[in-house]
Amino acid sequence: MGGTVSANHDRANLLxxxxxxxxxxxxxxxxxxxLNIAKGExxxxxxxxxxxxxxxxxxxxxxxxxxxxxxxxxxKPVRITSPGVAKKxxxxxxxxxxxxxEALTAAENIALSLNDxxxxxxxxxxxxxxxxxxxxxxxxxxxVGDLSVGERQRIEIIRCLLQTxxxxxxxxxxxxxxxxxxxxxxxxxxxxxxxxxxxxxxxHRLEEVKRICDRATVLRHxxxxxxxxxxxxxxxxxxxxxxxxxxKAVVRAPAEGIETAPALLEIxxxxxxxxxPFAIPLKNINLTVCAGEVIGIAGVAGNGQGEFFESVSGxxxxxxxGSVRIRGKDAGGLSITGRRLMxxxxxxxxxxxxxxxxxxxxxxxxxxxxxxxxxxxxVGSGGTVKNGAVYSAAQRIIKAMDVRKSAPxxxxxxxxxxxxxxxxxxxxxxxxxxxxxxNQPTWGVDAGAAAHIRQALIExxxxxxxxxxISQDLDELFxxxxxxxxxxxxxxxxxxxxxxxxxxxxxxxxGGAEPGHAEHGMEVA
Amino acid sequence: MDITVNILLTIATxxxxxxxxxxxxxxxxxxxxxxxxxEGMMIMGAVGGFGAGYLTGSPWIGLLxxxxxxxxxxxxxxxxxxxxxxxxxxxxxxxxxxGLGLSGMIGTSFVGQPGVRLPNLDIPGISSIPVVGRxxxxxxxxxxxxxxxxxxxxxxLFRTRTGLTLRxxxxxxxxxxxxxxxxxxxxxxxxxxxxxxxxLAGGHLSLVYTPQWxxxxxxxxxxxxxxLVVFASWRPWRVLAGAYIFGAVWIGQLxxxxxxxxxxxxxxxxxxxxxxxxxxxxxxxxxxxxxxNTPASLGQxxxxxx
Numbered sequence: 015m016g017g018t019v020s021a022n023h024d025r026a027n028l029l030x031x032x033x034x035x036x037x038x039x040x041x042x043x044x045x046x047x048x049l050n051i052a053k054g055e056x057x058x059x060x061x062x063x064x065x066x067x068x069x070x071x072x073x074x075x076x077x078x079x080x081x082x083x084x085x086x087x088x089x090k091p092v093r094i095t096s097p098g099v100a101k102k103x104x105x106x107x108x109x110x111x112x113x114x115x116e117a118l119t120a121a122e123n124i125a126l127s128l129n130d131x132x133x134x135x136x137x138x139x140x141x142x143x144x145x146x147x148x149x150x151x152x153x154x155x156x157x158v159g160d161l162s163v164g165e166r167q168r169i170e171i172i173r174c175l176l177q178t179x180x181x182x183x184x185x186x187x188x189x190x191x192x193x194x195x196x197x198x199x200x201x202x203x204x205x206x207x208x209x210x211x212x213x214x215x216x217x218h219r220l221e222e223v224k225r226i227c228d229r230a231t232v233l234r235h236x237x238x239x240x241x242x243x244x245x246x247x248x249x250x251x252x253x254x255x256x257x258x259x260x261x262k263a264v265v266r267a268p269a270e271g272i273e274t275a276p277a278l279l280e281i282x283x284x285x286x287x288x289x290x291p292f293a294i295p296l297k298n299i300n301l302t303v304c305a306g307e308v309i310g311i312a313g314v315a316g317n318g319q320g321e322f323f324e325s326v327s328g329x330x331x332x333x334x335x336g337s338v339r340i341r342g343k344d345a346g347g348l349s350i351t352g353r354r355l356m357x358x359x360x361x362x363x364x365x366x367x368x369x370x371x372x373x374x375x376x377x378x379x380x381x382x383x384x385x386x387x388x389x390x391x392x393v394g395s396g397g398t399v400k401n402g403a404v405y406s407a408a409q410r411i412i413k414a415m416d417v418r419k420s421a422p423x424x425x426x427x428x429x430x431x432x433x434x435x436x437x438x439x440x441x442x443x444x445x446x447x448x449x450x451x452x453n454q455p456t457w458g459v460d461a462g463a464a465a466h467i468r469q470a471l472i473e474x475x476x477x478x479x480x481x482x483x484i485s486q487d488l489d490e491l492f493x494x495x496x497x498x499x500x501x502x503x504x505x506x507x508x509x510x511x512x513x514x515x516x517x518x519x520x521x522x523x524x525g526g527a528e529p530g531h532a533e534h535g536m537e538v539a
Numbered sequence: 540m541d542i543t544v545n546i547l548l549t550i551a552t553x554x555x556x557x558x559x560x561x562x563x564x565x566x567x568x569x570x571x572x573x574x575x576x577x578e579g580m581m582i583m584g585a586v587g588g589f590g591a592g593y594l595t596g597s598p599w600i601g602l603l604x605x606x607x608x609x610x611x612x613x614x615x616x617x618x619x620x621x622x623x624x625x626x627x628x629x630x631x632x633x634x635x636x637x638g639l640g641l642s643g644m645i646g647t648s649f650v651g652q653p654g655v656r657l658p659n660l661d662i663p664g665i666s667s668i669p670v671v672g673r674x675x676x677x678x679x680x681x682x683x684x685x686x687x688x689x690x691x692x693x694x695x696l697f698r699t700r701t702g703l704t705l706r707x708x709x710x711x712x713x714x715x716x717x718x719x720x721x722x723x724x725x726x727x728x729x730x731x732x733x734x735x736x737x738x739l740a741g742g743h744l745s746l747v748y749t750p751q752w753x754x755x756x757x758x759x760x761x762x763x764x765x766x767l768v769v770f771a772s773w774r775p776w777r778v779l780a781g782a783y784i785f786g787a788v789w790i791g792q793l794x795x796x797x798x799x800x801x802x803x804x805x806x807x808x809x810x811x812x813x814x815x816x817x818x819x820x821x822x823x824x825x826x827x828x829x830x831x832n833t834p835a836s837l838g839q840x841x842x843x844x845x
Contacts, residue, residue, distance in 0.1 A: 076719075077716070077717060077843075096719055097716075097717060097718060097719035098719035099719075100719075101719060107717075109717060113711075113713070113714040113717040113718060114711075114714060115707045115710040115711055115714055115715075116710065116711075116835070117706075117710045117830070117831045117832070117833075117835065118703070118706070118707060118710065122703055122707075123707075125700065125703065126703060126704060126707050126715075126718055126720070127718045127719075131700060134703075157831070159830075159831075290830065
């Protein structure tokens, strides 16, 4: 391994970045960043959310203009003023939030990023051939809106490869893939490296960085804090570099007496027709969450988790009131408030606009979600709001969850994503709900805060509540669940007790293997 | 027989301005911009076309002036919404109000003046063939332009790379920007094209339909064109169908009223609207297809971060 690295040092640098700086208002997102990428290496860019990774990459791809600093391509100074310029130089990008057009076919999407005038059918044939040669099969005539997230990413990768770039930038590529799909991606990346291409690989998943990357540059608060060879580091030492301090490990005490505990959340034969042409129908979902346990729902994004959360939280009502039962009573016909009054609490995936009203203060957001359940505490006689009580409750939550903010009671939109998430989770935990349902509890939250949220969820369960966590982050689910069920194409598998669950088994279920055949699939693999 | 031909000809004349304005707006909306100023651009085209025709005596110069005035007027909207990222709905509404007021002011001296009319196509020998001759070879020039324009827009949107790019911008301007597509430039061109079409439609009103200037002579046709685009789910041939259904029922109910059919005239007057909506809703039953054709970023201002 060391040999590869020293060989890279001898090789010419394909891209050299010196003192790149980007300032947004008062925030220095990137502060004098230096970065060298050699020809034929996979270079990792590591950092917490908000460390400046995305800003740096956007400057390299021409979608943002740096305030100062220089970029050298093949030893020559260049100014990358637009994505078009970046593409001409030979920089290709696979975006984290896909830059695809849902209403167009895969081939049309690919054609849009190529500047030659060849007909769509030629491009489709080329894309098909290339996709099969890399083992990422793709149907160019399919409509992007119909494809899974993994398939969409294939389009992005094929589109990028068709431009024959010298440097490929991948922004958190595996966050939407099953472990098996990720393996396939790693094979592709290794093949590209063998072809002499350079890859800038952005991730916060340390194990995969250790596995495929030759060198790493670590960012923290917009500054480069170190370069290293990830293969010589441990996941813990990399995490320390990223966070700047030790990350507390989440402790999960064994659940006791689950067998005799009452079922607090029961879902019985829940089905739902798709509301829009691209939505996923729910098919006969059954699940029981008992007092004291945390059940995790894994699955690749877009397999019905959003639809499931909407149904269980009461954003969408059920025809059959018995299909969702909270604390032993039918709740399927009740609205969100009705279900909250029964003791349930919900944290939706989308923080701004769904979990919180962006332009309202934290205390006002608190009142919005709890005016019914905490009516006595927050609302006085005649319907007037007790502002003092709401304010002090908000401050209590801010303190309990260590929410970092710039003003005593700022607008929700003024908080960083991670801090707002802590507040939203804290707002529900503060009620000590007997049923807690969370969708993507730590999406985009830094490691320290994520550990805090996970620990709080486990403690809530151990104090006698039922906790249901929907997440795409398998590491997270393994850390906090007592059992994991998998959602695929609108169907939910039976929960697998954590002692029996492995990444491979869950991964196969995420990829659509029949629940009963997971073991069999393992043998084949 | 002659009556039938005459009715068919009036239907075409009634449908033509709707079709042209709607096709222009369709291109604008396909690029993701909602311009509610169609009525205003149309009336400006009408007054500009009439004025230029009246002053020069040439209806062709009038028609050209109508196109230019419409395009220039839409440029105002483009600068506001695209360069300054103002709210498209509010800007479009004010464009309509401005157009109606401004055209009235410009047109005060034109009221009651005899206008010039674009002559109908007349190919000796052929145009005088009964029925077919007049229907196919004897209409006004703008009718032929409208049909050619519809075909050209269909071909452009669904057969050319530039058309694909335009549709992609309407689907997601952030994705388009990330690919290096010049979102604002495309939208400028689309908006100005839409303005030119609305101006041409206005020119048709004051140079063909009723060759004179009357204040507010667009009489809500811009709004009908806007509605046609939405109800036709942003598909050109459906816009064509919608415009002609509207024209046909419009002319039909006029004749029905003239015959004194014992149905309240208010009901008859509302028939064209009802019929058009019902038919277009029926042909766009396919939700999936409608979804695919709806520009997802319609009406959202685009501000690239730099």
